[in-house]
Amino acid sequence: AQTVTQSQPEMSVQEAETVTLSCTYDTSESDYYLFWYKQPPSRQMILVIRQEAYKQQNATENRFSVNFQKAAKSFSLKISDSQLGDAAMYFCAYSRRDDKIIFGKGTRLHILP
């Protein structure tokens, strides 16, 4: 069975600094997708970034980038120039094509002014 592990329940970062959230996953599939979702106090799950496993190039979205290490089954999220609005729960997630999403337990990120 596929699993997603986030080993950091909480993290804090100073505003304008860079922070990296860790994620590892386990799968025997070769074709899959990885995601980072953000959930602010409003409860709305917002897609931050997604990575197709067949792509070697790491995905980037403005201040957000990932370090995808397929052999190590690692998928970390780097947030540059952290802003107060980045404070939220971040979920790492995995999915096969046409399938449900499997989520990690989440990392709560605090931004210190």
Next chain:
Amino acid sequence: GAGVSQSPSNKVTEKGKDVELRCDPISGHTALYWYRQSLGQGLEFLIYFQGNSAPDKSGLPSDRFSAERTGGSVSTLTIQRTQQEDSAVYLCASSWGWGMKTQYFGPGTRLLVL
């Protein structure tokens, strides 16, 4: 509508009562998913619809849980004889359909069973 909507936003019920939770997906989205987010359990998949059929019901925790989708649009998740352990946030997501399309989430329904 512009996004996935869910109703009610919050629901308080007594143990043993039935509840219905509604999800209105983004117009044109053929795939619809229900997830449950509870303390200590994280986010769990419940059921997936493609059109009106449900090819994957593997996440429904018991036969007290059921869901239907009509007209390829609105979906209703029904919990019969609610128990306190059913208290959670129920999230709905929709996507364009086949292939790995991004799932867009609604704001969720917070259910509290007293």
